[in-house]
Amino acid sequence: MESVPYYPVNEFGPLMKGLVIGGVGIVHVFLAQFAIGGGMLLYYFERLAQRGVPNARAFVDGYFKILVLVSFVVGALTGVAMWFTTIQVGARTIGLMIDEFHWLWATEWVWFAIEITAGYAFYRFGPRLDDTTRRRLLLLYAGASWMSLFWINGILAWQLTPGAWLDGAGMWAGFFNASFWPSLLFRTAVAATLGALVACVVINTMDLDREGKAALIRRASRFAAPMAAMPLLAGWFMYVIPADSRQWLMGGSMPMTMFVAVAAGASTLIGAYVVIGLIVKKLYINGATATLLLVLAFGATAAGEFVREGARKPYTVRGVLYSTSITPAEVARLREEGAVTRDPYPLRDESRYPTPQLVRGAKVHRALCDACHTLHGANALVELTRTWTDEQLRLNVAKLQRTKAFMPPFAGNAADVEALVQFLRWEAAGAPASWPASDAPGTLAQIEDWLDQVGTSPVGGPR
Amino acid sequence: MWPFDGQAPSLWLALYLLTFALHAVFVSYVLAGTAYALVCNDAIAERVRDRLPFMLGCGITAGVAPLLFLQLLYQKQFYTANLLMGPRWGAVVPALIAGFYALYLAKAHVRERVRRLALGLAAGCFLFVAWSWTELDQLMQDEPAWQAMYASGRRIYGAATIYPRLLLWLGAMATLFAIVAAWWSTGGERKRLAVIGLAGRAVSALAALWLWRAGGTVDAAAHGWGYLLVAALVAEAAGWIWLLRSPDSFALSLVTGSGAAALLCATVVREAPRLALLDPPRASAMEASGFALFAITAVVGVAAIAWIWRAISRA
Numbered sequence: 017m018e019s020v021p022y023y024p025v026n027e028f029g030p031l032m033k034g035l036v037i038g039g040v041g042i043v044h045v046f047l048a049q050f051a052i053g054g055g056m057l058l059y060y061f062e063r064l065a066q067r068g069v070p071n072a073r074a075f076v077d078g079y080f081k082i083l084v085l086v087s088f089v090v091g092a093l094t095g096v097a098m099w100f101t102t103i104q105v106g107a108r109t110i111g112l113m114i115d116e117f118h119w120l121w122a123t124e125w126v127w128f129a130i131e132i133t134a135g136y137a138f139y140r141f142g143p144r145l146d147d148t149t150r151r152r153l154l155l156l157y158a159g160a161s162w163m164s165l166f167w168i169n170g171i172l173a174w175q176l177t178p179g180a181w182l183d184g185a186g187m188w189a190g191f192f193n194a195s196f197w198p199s200l201l202f203r204t205a206v207a208a209t210l211g212a213l214v215a216c217v218v219i220n221t222m223d224l225d226r227e228g229k230a231a232l233i234r235r236a237s238r239f240a241a242p243m244a245a246m247p248l249l250a251g252w253f254m255y256v257i258p259a260d261s262r263q264w265l266m267g268g269s270m271p272m273t274m275f276v277a278v279a280a281g282a283s284t285l286i287g288a289y290v291v292i293g294l295i296v297k298k299l300y301i302n303g304a305t306a307t308l309l310l311v312l313a314f315g316a317t318a319a320g321e322f323v324r325e326g327a328r329k330p331y332t333v334r335g336v337l338y339s340t341s342i343t344p345a346e347v348a349r350l351r352e353e354g355a356v357t358r359d360p361y362p363l364r365d366e367s368r369y370p371t372p373q374l375v376r377g378a379k380v381h382r383a384l385c386d387a388c389h390t391l392h393g394a395n396a397l398v399e400l401t402r403t404w405t406d407e408q409l410r411l412n413v414a415k416l417q418r419t420k421a422f423m424p425p426f427a428g429n430a431a432d433v434e435a436l437v438q439f440l441r442w443e444a445a446g447a448p449a450s451w452p453a454s455d456a457p458g459t460l461a462q463i464e465d466w467l468d469q470v471g472t473s474p475v476g477g478p479r
Numbered sequence: 480m481w482p483f484d485g486q487a488p489s490l491w492l493a494l495y496l497l498t499f500a501l502h503a504v505f506v507s508y509v510l511a512g513t514a515y516a517l518v519c520n521d522a523i524a525e526r527v528r529d530r531l532p533f534m535l536g537c538g539i540t541a542g543v544a545p546l547l548f549l550q551l552l553y554q555k556q557f558y559t560a561n562l563l564m565g566p567r568w569g570a571v572v573p574a575l576i577a578g579f580y581a582l583y584l585a586k587a588h589v590r591e592r593v594r595r596l597a598l599g600l601a602a603g604c605f606l607f608v609a610w611s612w613t614e615l616d617q618l619m620q621d622e623p624a625w626q627a628m629y630a631s632g633r634r635i636y637g638a639a640t641i642y643p644r645l646l647l648w649l650g651a652m653a654t655l656f657a658i659v660a661a662w663w664s665t666g667g668e669r670k671r672l673a674v675i676g677l678a679g680r681a682v683s684a685l686a687a688l689w690l691w692r693a694g695g696t697v698d699a700a701a702h703g704w705g706y707l708l709v710a711a712l713v714a715e716a717a718g719w720i721w722l723l724r725s726p727d728s729f730a731l732s733l734v735t736g737s738g739a740a741a742l743l744c745a746t747v748v749r750e751a752p753r754l755a756l757l758d759p760p761r762a763s764a765m766e767a768s769g770f771a772l773f774a775i776t777a778v779v780g781v782a783a784i785a786w787i788w789r790a791i792s793r794a
Contacts, residue, residue: 021555024562024629088536089579096539097572099546100561104569107558114550115761119769122494125544126773126780132540136533137787144794153790156783187768362630 020346022359023107025382030393033105033386038325040094040101042318046210047091049203049317052165053211054083055131055158057239062154064235066147071228072235076154077142079218084139088132106387108341109332116187117171124167131160165207169200175333176257176324182335194256202249205242206317209286212240213310220303230300237294237301243287250280258334260476261327264422272326275319282316329422330474338424338474339387347427347472355380355428370451377439380432391443398443409437410459414466421475430463481700482747488552488760490770495548496746502545503742504655505538509582510605511649511656515675516585517598523660523668528598531582539575551764556619556756563618563625564611567634571608578604613645620753643690650686651745653679654715658738661722661731669726673719676734680716698751708744711737 028036058076065072102110114121134157142150170191174181181190215236219229254262264272286309293299301309332339342350356379363382369375381397389397401409412419413433416426426433434454442451483489512527512534549557561568581601585594618624618636628636657676661669687695697705718734 023558024625026562026565085583089583090576092536092539093572093576093579096543096546096575097569100569100572103558103561104565107562111550111554111558112763114547114554115764116767117769118491118547118551118764118767119773121547122544122773123769123776125547126776128543129540130780130783132536133784133787136536137791140533141791141794145790149790149794153787156787160783360626362626364630364632366630 019358020342020350021108022361022383023341024361025386026104027386027390030390032388032390032394034325034388035394037098037101037105038318038322040097041325042314042321044091044094044098045321046314046317047087047094048165049207050210050214051083051087051091051131052158052161052204053207053209053239054079054087054214055154055161055211056208057211057215057236058083059151059154059158060239061235062151066151069231069235071222071224071232075215075219075222075232078222079215080135080139080142082214082218084135088135092132106332106339106341109337112333112337113171113175116190117174120167120171120187120191124164127160127163127167131157131164134160162204162207165203166200169203170196172324173199175331176261176328178334178336195253198249198252198256202246202253205246205249206313206320208242209240209290210310210313212236212238212290213286213306213313215239216301216306217303217310220301220306226300233294233301234298237290240286240290241295243283244291246283246287247280257327258476260421261329264329265323265327269326269422272323275322275326279316279319279323282312282319286312286316330417330424330476335477338427340384340424340427341387342384342424342427344425344472344474347425350427351429351467351472353429355383355432359383368447370449371453373435373453373455374439374442374451376432377435377437377442380428380436381439384427385436398440401440402444406437406441409440410434410463411466413437414463415470417473417475418470425470425472425474426467430460430467433463433467434460481703482751482754486760488757491548491551492750492754495545495552496743496750498541498544498548500739500742500746502538502541503651503746504659505534505541506605506609507652507655508534508659509538510602510609511652511675511679512660513578513582513598513602513605515656515660517595517602521668523664523671526663527660528582528586528594531601532579532586535575535579535582552757553619553753554758554761556622556753556758557615559622559625560615560618563628564615564634564636568611568615571611574604574607577601578608609648610641610645613641613648616753617641617644620756622756639693640690640695643686643693643695646686647683647690650679650682650684651742653682654738655679655742658731658735661734666726669731670723673722673726677716677719680712696752697748698754700754701748701751704744704747704751708741708748711741711744715741 058079061072061076061079065076099110134153138145138150138153138157142153145153170193173195174190174193177194178190179185179193181187181193216233219232219236222229222232224232254265260268265276267273289309294301328334328339330338332341335344337343338347356376359379363369363375363378366375369378381391385397389395389400391398401412404412410433413426413436414430416423428436438451438454442448445451483493509531512531516524516528516531578601581597581604585597585601589597614636617638617640618628621636621638624636624638654676657672657679661672661676664672714737715734718730718737721728721730722734
């Protein structure tokens with residue numbers, strides 16, 4: 017039997033790890049989707065330019081410079097940062113994704129390479145190229161960037177809805193999973209909208225009279241029309257995700273529901289402005305308003321990404337790997353041998369703890385809680401449990417998956433539960449220099465009993 | 480042929496080494512080119528400044544592929560070293576972003592002082608990244624040090640082999656830069672680049688000596704590749720000397736061919752000590768499908784990039 021792989025654990029001060037990966041991820045997703053939508057929009061405008069629409073050519077060349085300066089630098093590098101950050105937050109999760117989908121990731125890399133090459137070629141040589149080559153180069157750029165989305169989307173969607181892959185149906189079954197198409201179409205609609213909103217900002221910076229700008233804005237805003245399909249696509253996504261995940265988002269977990277509301281509310285506001293104001297009423301939009309809508313779109317993207325990440329709880333890969341980087345099968349084993357018995361890494365501040373039990377408690381916290389909680393910062397475990405009685409704390413930790421259904425089963429034994437309880441109490445008491453050991457046989461027997469009662473299965477099934 | 484034995488990990492290894500070599504060409508141009516543009520103010524420097532952002536974009540893009548295969552080959556070692564270096568490792572991304580924008584600033588119409596500041600900043604950022612990668616590479620291979628490093632909270636590994644390895648690479652980068660830059664130069668400019676190419680190799684030779692004294696070794700299994708490397712370096716040196724005498728001759732092709740051979744051999748020799756740490760292939764990774772798709776896409780990709788090259792060459 018293979019041992020559970022242990023990696024060194026880093027903390028990020030008051031930030032929980034979800035905020036760290038979320039922060040990097042949101043910026044990356046926003047810029048990557050802008051690059052995709054921008055590419056499609058530029059192809060459309062290039063065709064307009066070649067049909068003689070005034071100022072369209074100047075717009076294409078100006079917009080592309082922004083695309084290169086923003087998306088090719090920060091967008092591309094935050095993609096690399098996503099890998100590094102995911103390693104920091106859940107090395108085992110990214111390892112599993114790489115193992116399973118490395119050839120698809122390599123395929124995505126080829127499209128990324130085409131996108132970058134086509135992009136730089138257009139940026140540098142665009143003004144000197146003939147019409148046909150310009151059009152083909154932009155089409156290649158837009159197509160390649162969308163293909164990057166196509167491949168990455170399948171891998172990310174697999175994390176939430178692996179479907180038949182869980183039954184051994186193979187990689188393609190995992191890739192073309194239930195949430196693949198709604199996610200892909202939704203992201204494509206978002207990309208088109210972002211491309212259009214950035215266009216409205218760029219057009220306002222161009223040296224044109226109001227009529228000239230208005231004409232370009234009318235054309236660009238049509239590109240945001242797919243937003244109208246977003247409620248339908250969001251509904252489709254909600255329909256295919258696991259029932260328990262849907263329940264968190266629809267009121268089971270108020271923070272998640274509020275994120276859903278923020279994403280939906282911001283998207284509705286943008287959609288209403290674009291469809292009614294810009295497309296139907298043909299209103300003019302100035303730079304400040306366009307920027308405001310773009311900021312609103314960033315907020316919607318941020319909330320949407322938090323929803324997508326949060327909906328996976330208690331897993332990082334549904335049915336396969338918990339957010340603690342432990343598999344369901346390993347939970348049963350760790351119930352026997354203890355959560356940290358084989359953890360080779362010592363604590364960085366071991367001398368701080370007055371008893372071996374507190375050292376163990378700190379290690380249990382590091383192994384099982386640190387992925388989603390801090391001690392005193394965001395989602396602080398000490399504060400979440402401060403008002404609980406000792407017995408309540410023991411019960412809630414032992415029956416973790418029933419305390420909150422988006423928590424994984426506790427992957428340790430009774431001594432681990434008690435060590436964690438004492439560690440949290442000691443932290444709540446201000447980390448005094450001495451602390452009594454708690455090893456009453458009756459207490460441990462009671463915890464053991466609770467652990468046996470609750471078992472090692474999660475509340476929600478693997479689908 | 481060692482180290483390629485026909486199994487799936489060999490394919491990953493071959494792709495890792497090939498894409499790593501490609502990445503090395505671009506980032507060498509960027510780091511050594513930035514340093515050149517900082518120190519010199521001639522026609523070569525002007526051309527280099529103009530191309531640096533594009534070359535960095537290519538370097539980053541080309542770097543994603545070896546990063547992928549590295550995670551397949553040495554998952555435990557790579558992830559552990561990442562985590563041990565922690566936020567200091569994560570700092571390579573902001574450093575690259577800062578360096579990238581500094582390169583754009585350096586090629587813009589700005590005052591000479593601003594340009595030098597930008598190039599200095601970029602060079603500092605890229606040196607930091609190179610140093611971090613060297614540390615990561617060595618830390619990956621030193622499992623006995625992991626627990627103590629974690630417990631101490633140190634983020635700098637600091638083994639004796641780090642600086643000689645880094646210097647060895649910096650020398651090689653200067654040579655690779657000279658080879659690439661020479662294709663956009665003629666006459667006297669090529670002579671100047673030939674001096675840089677030879678000087679780079681001299682620095683690498685001295686650094687190799689330093690590395691050997693610091694405990695670095697060549698893995699016995701890689702001796703064959705080592706001999707090929709030496710042969711390629713001799714041919715390359717002869718090519719540089721020929722280029723000095725006759726800058727616009729066939730010499731540059733000889734330098735390029737032998738330099739490419741030297742780079743490929745060096746990547747295998749460099750990899751040899753780490754091969755002993757190869758994880759036993761994980762079943763899920765071995766059984767993963769999609770290779771045919773990747774192969775077809777790679778052909779499409781090469782064709783597309785060739786078409787782009789042809790299209791812009793006519794512009």
